[in-house]
Every structure is written in C-alpha cells, then in structure tokens.
Amino acid sequence: MFKTGIVDFSFESQFHRSYGNLVARVIEQQAELADHRLNEQLLKALIQEFVESERQLAEAHRLLLSISRTDALTGIANRRWFDEVLASEWNRALRSGGKVGLLLMDIDSFKLFNDNYGHPAGDDCLRQVARAVQGVVHRSPDLAARYGGEELVCVLPDTDLDGVGKVGQEVLEAIRALQIPHVFSKVPDGIVTVSIGGASLHPAPGSDPEELVKCADTMLYHSKGNGRNRLTLRT
Numbered sequence: 001m002f003k004t005g006i007v008d009f010s011f012e013s014q015f016h017r018s019y020g021n022l023v024a025r026v027i028e029q030q031a032e033l034a035d036h037r038l039n040e041q042l043l044k045a046l047i048q049e050f051v052e053s054e055r056q057l058a059e060a061h062r063l064l065l066s067i068s069r070t071d072a073l074t075g076i077a078n079r080r081w082f083d084e085v086l087a088s089e090w091n092r093a094l095r096s097g098g099k100v101g102l103l104l105m106d107i108d109s110f111k112l113f114n115d116n117y118g119h120p121a122g123d124d125c126l127r128q129v130a131r132a133v134q135g136v137v138h139r140s141p142d143l144a145a146r147y148g149g150e151e152l153v154c155v156l157p158d159t160d161l162d163g164v165g166k167v168g169q170e171v172l173e174a175i176r177a178l179q180i181p182h183v184f185s186k187v188p189d190g191i192v193t194v195s196i197g198g199a200s201l202h203p204a205p206g207s208d209p210e211e212l213v214k215c216a217d218t219m220l221y222h223s224k225g226n227g228r229n230r231l232t233l234r235t
Contacts, residue, residue, distance in 0.1 A: 071146040073123060074130035082145035082153055089141070089157045090209035093202070100209070101159030101200040103168050104216035105133075108193045108228040109185040110150035116184045125180055125192060126150065132174040136167060153216075156200075161233055164198040168231040171196065186228060193229035195220060200234070 069081035077085070086100070093100045107113070107129060114122040130144070130152060137144040137154050147153040154171070156164055172194065180192035187193045197219030201212045219232040226232070 071130075074127050074146050076130045076134050076152075077143055077145035079146065079148060082143065082147065082155065085143045085145075086155050086209045086212070089155060090203050090207075090212070093157070094205070094207075097202075098158050099160055099200050099202050100212060101156035101161070101164035101167075101198070102212050102216045103154040103156065103164060103171065103196055103198050104147065104213065104220050105152050105154075105171065105194045105196040106220060106224070107150040108187050108195055108224075109182065112184040112186075113182055113192070117182075128178055128180060129175055129192065129194070132178055133171055136170045136174050152194075159200060161198070161200040161235075164200050165231065165233050168196050168198045168233070172229070172231055189229065195223035195228045196231040197221070197223055198231060198233045 069077055071078040086102075089100050092098070107125070110122065110125075113125060117125075126146075130146065133152055133154065134144040137156070139156075141157040143155040145153050145155070154167065156167060159167070175194050176189075176191065178192065181190065182192045183190050185191070185193065197216045199212055199215035199219060201207075201215065203209075215234050219234050223230050223232040
C-alpha cells in the first residue's frame with residue numbers, strides 16, 4: 001500500500017478499474033436483459049399475429065365452404081352438397097347394413113304462381129317453403145336441400161319407409177300451415193302445397209345412390225298424377 005514517504009495509488013487505481021468493469025458489466029447485462037425482454041415481446045407479438053392470421057384463415061375457409069354448400073336463394077343446402085351427402089350416407093349404409101331414406105318434393109303449380117304473382121313473390125315462396133322443410137328435418141344427420149328449380153329434397157339416413165312417411169307427412173303439414181295464397185293452383189285449397197315422393201333403400205354391393213333418387217322421383221310422379229298435395233311412398 002504505502003512506500004517510504006510516497007503514497008502508492010495502485011490499489012485505488014485497481015479498485016477504480018474493477019469498479020468500472022463491474023459497472024460496465026452490469027450495464028451490459030441490463031442491456032442484454034432489455035434486449036431479451038424486447039425479443040420476448042416481439043416473439044409474443046409475432047405469435048399473437050400468427051394465431052390471429054390462422055384464425056382469420058380458418059374462418060375464411062369455413063365461410064367459403066359454407067357458401068359452396070349453400071343455395072344462394074333459399075339458404076339451405078345446394079345440389080352439390082346434397083350429392084356429396086347422399087353418396088357418403090349411401091356408402092356408410094352399405095358398410096353398416098343400414099338404410100337410407102329420401103323425400104323428393106315439388107311445389108305444386110309453381111309456374112302459375114310465378115306467372116301470376118311475379119318472380120320476386122316466387123322467390124319469397126321458395127324461401128318460406130325451404131325454411132319450413134328445414135324446420136321439420138332437424139336431426140343432425142338429416143339434410144334438406146334445393147334439388148333444382150322448385151324441387152327440394154331431404155336425405156334421411158338410417159330411416160326406414162315408415163320413418164320416411166312420418167317426415168313426409170310433417171313436411172306436407174308444415175307447408176300447408178304457411179298458408180301462402182295461391183288461387184291459381186290446380187290444387188283446390190287455394191294455398192301453396194307440395195307433392196312428395198318418398199323411398200327407403202338398403203344399399204347393395206355395386207349399387208348406386210341414384211337408384212334411391214329414381215325411386216323417389218317415380219313416387220313424386222305418382223303424387224302429381226293423383227291430384228298433387230300428397231305423399232306417395234315406394235311400397
């Protein structure tokens with residue numbers, strides 16, 4: 001520390017250097033910590049942004065899928081979605097040994113409705129009828145769809161002919177209950193009605209779901225020929 005008559009400042013100098021190094025190290029560590037926290041914040045922000053982007057992408061995909069499956073006028077399933085669901089349920093029944101039921105319906109004298117009440121009224125009529133049908137077909141595996149024009153269809157998985165008949169009668173009553181005026185109809189009631197054909201088949205190996213559609217369509221033809229406003233089932 002001390003030499004004869006002379007003060008040795010080497011200790012003080014070393015202390016100042018050590019203290020300065022310590023302070024510099026503390027400042028460096030604080031800077032590193034600040035950088036680390038900043039990096040954590042940036043990483044968290046990036047993760048949140050990624051999660052939100054994925055959510056928006058999934059929502060956009062869901063919306064696009066929904067649009068591609070929905071009839072723009074009536075809001076129920078479209079023909080494309082009906083075809084896919086029928087094929088899927090047909091194959092599932094083929095594997096399980098179950099049955100697939102189908103209702104094919106046509107609004108009675110709809111051309112006369114459009115010609116006399118106008119197409120906007122016709123569109124509104126279609127929407128009301130579609131909602132009524134969908135209100136009846138409420139089981140999760142069931143599907144109500146617009147088949148084309150004024151024709152609607154219902155896929156009824158795991159449903160025998162008795163079940164198809166029950167749903168068909170409920171559809172008839174639901175549409176009559178709408179009490180939509182149609183004084184130009186060939187049905188004497190003076191309201192909008194539908195004719196329905198129903199069928200239920202047990203898929204066989206090598207069979208095609210179009211067989212079920214043809215059966216229901218044949219029954220629909222009989223309903224129309226026998227006065228309309230009725231349900232005819234394949235016996």
